[in-house]
Amino acid sequence: MILAPLGLKVLLTPQARNSMVYDGRPPCCGNATCVPICPIAAKYDASVHAQKFEQLGGEILDQAVAHFVAVDTQGRVTAIRFKRPGGSEHRAVGRIFVIAAHGIETPKLLLISRTDALPEGVANGSGAVGRYLMDHPIQLSWALSKEALYPYRSPLENAGIEQFRNADFRRERAAFRVAVGEDGWSFPGTPPPALASELIKEGFRGKALREELNYRAARQFRFAALIEQLPDPENRVLPAWDNPDELGIPRPRIVYDLDDYTRKGLAAARELHDQIFDAVGVTFRKHAEEHYGAGHIIGTYRMGNEARTSVVNAQQRSHDHPNLFLLGSGAFPTAGTANPTLTIAALALWAADTIRQDLAG
Ligand SMILES: Cc1cc2nc3c(=O)[nH]c(=O)nc-3n(C[C@H](O)[C@H](O)[C@H](O)COP(=O)(O)OP(=O)(O)OC[C@H]3O[C@@H](n4cnc5c(N)ncnc54)[C@H](O)[C@@H]3O)c2cc1C
Ligand code: SF4
DSSP: OOSGGGTOOOEEOOOSBOSSOBTTBOOOOOOSOTTTOOTTSOBOOTHHHHHHHHHTTOOOOSSOEEEEEEEOTTSOEEEEEEEOTTSOEEEEEOSSEEEOOHHHHHHHHHHHOOOSSOTTOTTOTTSOTTOSOBOOOEEEEEEEESSOOOOSSSOSEEEEEOTTSSSGGGGTSOOEEEEEESSTTTTTTOOHHHHHHHHHHTTOOHHHHHHHHHHHHTTEEEEEEEEOOOOOTTSEEEEEEEEEOTTSOEEEEEEOOOOHHHHHHHHHHHHHHHHHHHHHOEEEEEEOSSOBOOSOOBOTTOBOSOTTTOSBOTTSBBSSOTTEEEOSGGGOSSOOSSOSHHHHHHHHHHHHHHHHHHHHO
């Protein structure tokens, strides 16, 4: 109601969380502890399918670090070599190989698998592997409202303002979506225990401490605007050959910056947040001066129709190696503004159909 005069609408955010009993897992009970993991398994996580895989006879090896993708002279992947604690060497062999180590480790693994025959690494005929690294840089803004809003009663983000994801302004500056937080000031770094410590330092004790803690925690709210970032080939992941880890595998080196287009999007988000704070009526407000990362690692093995300019096709199959699939948001050619994981899942299901057909063939 407060936002309607500003022409703003708050919409529900799609979520991988049960609202009713499903697949043997209970509905969400709203304890607001979804990160890092839902304690009652109402929120989906990878352990759901890991268990199903094992029940079907699949074998999962933990503490196994892939470090080399072997390719034969026909361009088919023949093995993935991996190391276990202590440095012992092993090989995974098969007919079809899927790498899903996310947007930094997948390209790093491909790039360190270079040989005389593939001097630029595996799946890298285009030279695009590791390039076009994107995230959704976040403009975080937080405030204390005059009235109690009572956060911490649901998952951390249920809703957002979606109307700035696309319009003519994109000729000038980046789009964004605004995630409305339900986690008080946890994201800016002051969850209730930290707030209690601050209040104790300010001299609050006993009943006064409890009352002040309740008063402030009930009024904390924040917005996180996820800003679009353009695919820039200079933003990239490279193997740090001079900086190996304990197993002797190069760590990733990240080259990453924001351009003016994205910075203008951050500024527009701050302005919008201020308009909302004015409309709500707040007693305190703050905008993060530097952007936060969203952990949405996008673009480093981009999908496309042409082998010359992209790494995988729409089925997530490598253009260069027909029995290699690369899953995850590294395949997104552009970042848009939406949180990536449901799209990752959709593309993975699509790839799975293709893999099933390949195996049947
Ligand atoms: C704080 C935070 C909040 C997020 N919130 C959201 C959200 O609200 N909505 C949303 O859609 N997305 C969100 N994301 C993004 C989401 O977490 C990712 O999109 C998703 O986890 C990607 O899944 P994945 O399986 O591709 O990669 P991952 O989950 O990263 O899995 C990759 C796996 O590969 C393993 N691995 C890596 N290298 C190797 C190797 N060399 N050998 C063997 N194994 C290897 C890793 O150990 C890991 O288990 C968030 C991310 C962060 C960090
Ligand atoms: S709020 Fe989050 S952690 Fe709590 S039950 Fe719901 S999904 Fe699980």
